[in-house]
Amino acid sequence: MTETNRMPEAEIADAVKGNWVDTYAPARARPYLRLSRADRPIGTWLLLLPCWWGLLLAMLHTGQASWFDLWIAIGCAIGSFLMRGAGCTWNDITDRDIDGSVERTANRPIPSGQVSVRQALVWMALQSFLSLLILLTFNGVAIFLGFLAIIPVGVYPFAKRFTWWPQAFLGLAFNWGALLAWTAHTGSLDWPAVVLYVAGIAWTLFYDTIYAHQDAEDDALIGVKSTARLFGDATSSWLRYFWAATVVLLGVAVILAAIGGSVLALVVALGGPWAMGWHLAWQQRTFDADDNDTLLRLFRSNRDAGLIPLPFFAIALLL
Structure with missing residues (x-):
């Protein structure tokens, strides 16, 4: 792609120091990879992990495993990278004027002039097409759910304009993989997957409220809404509610998925939500709204x- 009126590159505020994009990627490719947040892999992980939760719990539910499940796991990983990239590109297209007014995001490729809106649209389409090729290898129900995912992904960037709960809309989009991976294995959508999906939404409310506090002051100046602004000084209490909801709902999903199987497998699988809860509780205790380094x-x-939770679920499969 030919870039016009390109501005000099500048460091992205929340990029991982020494990341592979800044270090090894060709200069012409860097703005597009930054659009996809390839220099910030945490988003790909947060999109992927509910997929793997859903797949392992589906295998625990059916008591079956096949080589195709390995492909589901790999396909979800590649698809998470691509769809996270496409979603972030869409987010930056819709937020280009807002991003230019926020210190942390002003150097992103579109507001800084490194990539035009037209170029970004082409880049988004390419990533979406490659994701579609992976999706088409799954069963019909999973394919249908994959197409439905376009709705929350498309709506999310606008949520901050009309609701104080844009983090909930992010949760709807980011945890869709729990539903998709479950159905890719089982061929149908069942209650354990739905409860798992809601658990993921509670988790997203937890971590993205922490993230949003980095921009709370700028968001207030330009009128952008977030749970960070909504909760204010009460954020720590809300984080406690969110992590507790995550643990309880994830535990219920495990029980629904494993019921009727080995009691030992159920007990081991329940260790996953329990151990995750300790980590989330630590985050809530460490939270400091005034320290951006800690927030990140x-x-x-x-x-x-x-x-x-993954090793607990995997061990439960063997019991």
């Missing part, structure tokens, strides 16, 4: 929090 560190630590 806590937000990124949710990759580790979301990984915690």
Whole structure:
């Protein structure tokens, strides 16, 4: 893609220091990879982990595993990278005027002039097409759910303009993979997947409220809404509610998925939500709304929090 009126590159405020995009990627590709947040992999993890939760609980539910499940896990990983990139590109297109007014986002490729809106649309379409090719390898129900995911993804960037709860809309989009991966394995949508989906939304409210506090002052100046602004000094209490809801709902999803199977497997699988809860509780105790470095560190630590249930679920499958 040919870039016109390109401005000099500037450091992205919340990019991982020494990331592969800044270090190894060709200069012409960097603005597009930054549009996709390839220099900030935490978003891909947060999109992927509910997929893997859903797949492992579906396998626990059916008591079956096949080589195709390995492809579901790999396909979800590749698809999460691509769809997170496409979603972030769409977000930056719709937020280009807002981003230019916020210190943390002013250097993003579109507001800084490194990528035009037309170029960003083409880049988004390419990522979406590649994601579609992966989706089409799944069963019909999963494909249908994949197309439905366009709705929350499309609406999310506008949520901050009309509701104080845009983090809830992000949760609707970011945890869709729990439904999709479950159905890719089972061929149908069942209650354990729905409860798992709601648990993921509670988790998103937790971590993205922490993240949103980085921009609370700028958001107030330009009139952008968020749960961080809504909760204010009461945020720590709300975070406690969100992590408790995450743990309880994830536990219910495990019980619904594992009921009728081995009692030992159920007990081991329930260790996942329990252990994750300790990590989320630590984040809530460490939360400091006035320290952006701590806020970013806590937000990124949710990759580790979301990984915690996976070995418990995997071991339960073997019992």
